[in-house]
Amino acid sequence: MLELLSEPWPWYVGGPLVGLIVPLLLWAGGEFGVSENLRHLCAALLPTRNEFFRYDWKAKGLWNLTLALGIVMGGAIAGTFLAAPDPLVVSDATTAALGAMGITTLEGLNAQQRRR
DSSP states (O other): OHHHHHSOOOHHHHHHHHHHHHHHHHHHHSOOSSHHHHHHHHHHHOOOOOGGGOSOTTTTOSHHHHHHHHHHHHHHHHHHHSSOSSOEEEOHHHHHHHHHTTOOOOTTTTEEEOOO
């Protein structure tokens, strides 16, 4: 299972999964998105007279905040435990194509040129 999760998924698998999950979340919660979490956090943590933030955020449910926490935790887990230990290898053909576009250095891209 770990091997399946550590490899990139093809677009024809990942795309439909996202396309099917988003409507389900909209149906389940009504509001969906990370930006809605900012409103929840402001309503919970910052006392204000602004009507936009004065609502019963507890009644909306905390599943949206759980989504944001899951995004952060998932990124931390993937970056810590599922990261490739070897540096990214860029082929000579790709390096030449990037050079033709004016990109002459790969520093900062976590890349290493493959030498033959």
